[in-house]
Amino acid sequence: MAARKLMHAVQYNGYGGGPAELQHVEIPIPIPQQDEVLIKVEATSINPFDWKVQKGMLWPLFPRKFPYIPGQDLAGEVVEVGSGIQNFKPNDKVIAMLDPFQGGELAEYAVAKESLVAKRPSEVSAHEGSGIPVAGLTAHHALTQCAGIKLNGSGPKRNLLITAASDGVGLYAAQLSKLGNTHVTATCGARNIEFVRSLGADEVIDYKTQDGANLKSPSGKKYDAVINCASCIAWSTFEPNLSDYGKVIEVTPRPSTMIRVALKKLTLSRKQLVPLFLDAKVENIEYLVRLVNQGKLKVVIDSKYSLSKVEDAWAKSIEVHATGKMTVEP
Ligand SMILES: NC(=O)c1ccc[n+]([C@@H]2O[C@H](COP(=O)([O-])OP(=O)(O)OC[C@H]3O[C@@H](n4cnc5c(N)ncnc54)[C@H](OP(=O)(O)O)[C@@H]3O)[C@@H](O)[C@H]2O)c1
Numbered sequence: 001m002a003a004r005k006l007m008h009a010v011q012y013n014g015y016g017g018g019p020a021e022l023q024h025v026e027i028p029i030p031i032p033q034q035d036e037v038l039i040k041v042e043a044t045s046i047n048p049f050d051w052k053v054q055k056g057m058l059w060p061l062f063p064r065k066f067p068y069i070p071g072q073d074l075a076g077e078v079v080e081v082g083s084g085i086q087n088f089k090p091n092d093k094v095i096a097m098l099d100p101f102q103g104g105e106l107a108e109y110a111v112a113k114e115s116l117v118a119k120r121p122s123e124v125s126a127h128e129g130s131g132i133p134v135a136g137l138t139a140h141h142a143l144t145q146c147a148g149i150k151l152n153g154s155g156p157k158r159n160l161l162i163t164a165a166s167d168g169v170g171l172y173a174a175q176l177s178k179l180g181n182t183h184v185t186a187t188c189g190a191r192n193i194e195f196v197r198s199l200g201a202d203e204v205i206d207y208k209t210q211d212g213a214n215l216k217s218p219s220g221k222k223y224d225a226v227i228n229c230a231s232c233i234a235w236s237t238f239e240p241n242l243s244d245y246g247k248v249i250e251v252t253p254r255p256s257t258m259i260r261v262a263l264k265k266l267t268l269s270r271k272q273l274v275p276l277f278l279d280a281k282v283e284n285i286e287y288l289v290r291l292v293n294q295g296k297l298k299v300v301i302d303s304k305y306s307l308s309k310v311e312d313a314w315a316k317s318i319e320v321h322a323t324g325k326m327t328v329e330p
Helices: 047-057 126-130 133-146 168-177 190-196 210-214 235-240 257-266 282-294 307-319
Strands: 006-011 023-028 036-046 073-081 093-097 109-113 117-119 158-163 183-186 204-205 223-228 240-252 270-276 301-306 326-330
Touching: 006 307, 036 093, 036 126, 047 307, 073 109, 073 126, 093 109, 093 126, 093 133, 093 282, 117 282, 126 301, 126 326, 133 168, 133 223, 133 240, 133 282, 168 183, 168 223, 168 307, 183 190, 190 204, 204 210, 210 235, 223 235, 235 240, 235 257, 240 326, 257 270, 301 307, 307 326
Parallel strands: 158 183, 158 223, 183 204, 223 240, 240 270, 301 326
Antiparallel strands: 006 023, 036 073, 036 109, 036 326, 073 093, 093 117
16 A cells, blocks of 8 residues: 655644644644545644643543644645545535544644534635634533523523633624623723724623722623633632522633532522533534624634744743634644
């Protein structure tokens, strides 16, 4: 059998080390299994998950083995399909979410399960497409499945708080929530207040002010649901701002979140904490892509990098000061 051609990829070989431990390697182009497509990558995007795995914060679940090519979000062109693939063929432009156990986005080619691949219309650029899956799906899941918001505008009016509305997930949550019957309060840094307002939030507070730190709604509203995209906010800060049956949806659940969730259930508390574990579905990627194509949803790109300089994107993601997504082009 002829040897597989080589591709450029970026991987790490153990826990820790940050950007300095990302290794640039030449490895064989992967072979798609029966239910997979091989994609020539045009753009990918970084998520905090990627460097949290490298830090060992998700040990022992991720990664399954080293070396590990990180990343789940990409846009590109199908070049080869597995024997069971019906819906895709070479030259199709697509957006894919990769299996987090396998990773694989930081490379010239990647294999994706057909079940998480969506067609990409020509109006949606590769960079925009790569910014959609993980962050967009997380915001969609938080709003629809956890907070019960109907994105067709039906349902009773709900007061929402979105913390860190300038981050990758928060920017989607702020925009999508306004498709529902909602009043949205958002927090972000002072430099992003006007921008977050321009995307639809009704009230925006600087998280570094006293009212911002206390999460107080400027108009005195109590929140029916909080989409918490920020880290390190204590339950005691949320609690006085919640309506009687208010919920906090924790986008980044930690072990301490799970203990509090159990306590709230045991004490039959009306105010609830809900941990979000992403349930990714291709129809939701397709829905988000349609919204982008119709101009109803904006993919906000903080900055673009080349794969040869991916260390810079990695370092910036670790700093947690991006406004939107960081994308990488092979
Ligand atoms: N459960 C899941 O499946 C899932 C999926 C995706 C992401 N996540 C998690 O969601 C979190 C957010 O990810 P991301 O990619 O969206 O983050 P990110 O882009 O790195 O967030 C950075 C942004 O958040 C703002 N910010 C930071 N702390 C803030 C605070 N206390 N209040 C208000 N704004 C604040 C920063 O503003 P300044 O620069 O002005 O400070 C910056 O604009 C991460 O912890 C990630 O792991 C979970």
